[in-house]
Amino acid sequence: MNDDRGESCNTNSPCPTAEQAITLQEWTSLLFVLDPEATAERVTRGDYPCPDSDCSGHVGPWGTARTRPVRLLGGGIDWLTPRRGRCRHCDRSHVFVPVRAFPRRTDSVETVWKALAAAAHGQGHRPIAHQLGLPPSTVRGWLRRARANAEIIANRANIIRIDVDLSAAASHQRFDTPLATMVHMVGAATAAWKRRFWFPTPTSGPDYTPRQVASLLTGGWLLIANVPASAQFWRPG
Numbered sequence: 001m002n003d004d005r006g007e008s009c010n011t012n013s014p015c016p017t018a019e020q021a022i023t024l025q026e027w028t029s030l031l032f033v034l035d036p037e038a039t040a041e042r043v044t045r046g047d048y049p050c051p052d053s054d055c056s057g058h059v060g061p062w063g064t065a066r067t068r069p070v071r072l073l074g075g076g077i078d079w080l081t082p083r084r085g086r087c088r089h090c091d092r093s094h095v096f097v098p099v100r101a102f103p104r105r106t107d108s109v110e111t112v113w114k115a116l117a118a119a120a121h122g123q124g125h126r127p128i129a130h131q132l133g134l135p136p137s138t139v140r141g142w143l144r145r146a147r148a149n150a151e152i153i154a155n156r157a158n159i160i161r162i163d164v165d166l167s168a169a170a171s172h173q174r175f176d177t178p179l180a181t182m183v184h185m186v187g188a189a190t191a192a193w194k195r196r197f198w199f200p201t202p203t204s205g206p207d208y209t210p211r212q213v214a215s216l217l218t219g220g221w222l223l224i225a226n227v228p229a230s231a232q233f234w235r236p237g
Contacts, residue, residue: 029092029093029094029095030094030095030097030103030220031051031094031095031096031097032097032099032103032215032216032219032220033096033097033098033099033216034099034208034212034213034216035208036082036083036096036098039083039096040061040083040096043059043060043061043083043085043096044060044061046058046060046088048085050087050089050090050092051094052087052090052092055087055089055090055092056089057087057088057089057090058087058088058089059085059086059087059088059094060085060086060087060088061083061084061085061086062084062085062086062093063083063084064081064082064083064084065081065082065083065084065095066081067079067080067081068080069106070100070101070106070107070108071106071107071108071111072108072110072111073107073108073110073111073114073132078100078101078108080098080100080101082095082096082097082098083095083096084096097220099208099212099213099215099216100212102215102220102222102223103220103224105223106138107134107138109211109212109214109215110209110211110212111132111134112142112222112223113211113214113215114132115128115132115139115142115143116142116143116146116179116183117183118131119143119146119179120175120177120179120180120182120183120184121180125139125140125143126139142223143179145222145223145224145225146179146182146222146223147177147178147179148225149182149221149222149223149224149227150178150179150181150182151178151182152221152227153182153185153186153218153221153222154178154181154182154185154186156217156218156219156221157182157185157186157188157189157217157218158185158189160189160192160193160217161185161188161189161192164189164192164193164195164196164197165192165195165196186214186217186218187214189214189217190210190213190214190217193213193217194210194213198213
């Protein structure tokens with residue numbers, strides 16, 4: 001009997017074969033989450049609504065996705081095993097991707113954002129790669145994709161900034177390059193989000209970082225191909 005399940009698929013439920021290329025429809029089932037444990041609790045309780053706009057159902061547990069390594073900034077490896085969920089009404093499955101890494105990327109969001117910030121200040125991909133200890137081709141690929149998506153991501157960040165900071169001006173500040181504009185706008189949206197929603201205490205509080213919040217606000221679209229213009233109107237839940 002032939003098994004057409006993808007290699008290392010950690011669930012008893014069907015999953016795509018390893019050879020299948022990701023599509024925009026498949027990408028919409030990848031959900032970026034800031035607090036995986038809190039999300040898992042909601043899914044287990046059955047009160048996590050299906051993200052499909054035309055479905056009124058709720059998502060329940062459905063195994064896990066493949067465990068993968070993520071290279072950390074400064075060295076070390078973080079192992080991620082995203083949880084999966086399946087809507088009890090429409091049967092569509094979803095993967096809850098922790099914001100510690102971009103989907104289908106080997107390096108942490110801390111590493112990627114450091115590279116983008118350096119590029120926004122005028123550094124080329126080779127010196128950035130040298131500083132991070134990464135192949136130049138890896139950094140070049142990030143910069144190409146981020147530059148291609150810069151306008152949509154900047155517009156999205158501006159919308160979020162205005163949404164969460166009622167006193168914010170509606171102006172969209174421009175910098176020397178679209179990439180620099182995007183990095184600035186995401187930073188401003190992150191700062192606005194932190195002022196409104198992030199209240200850590202000395203003994204307890206969120207363990208996520210500003211760059212992880214920034215990655216949440218991009219909705220996971222920052223480094224993928226062919227981002228639809230409608231993505232700029234997405235708002236984080």
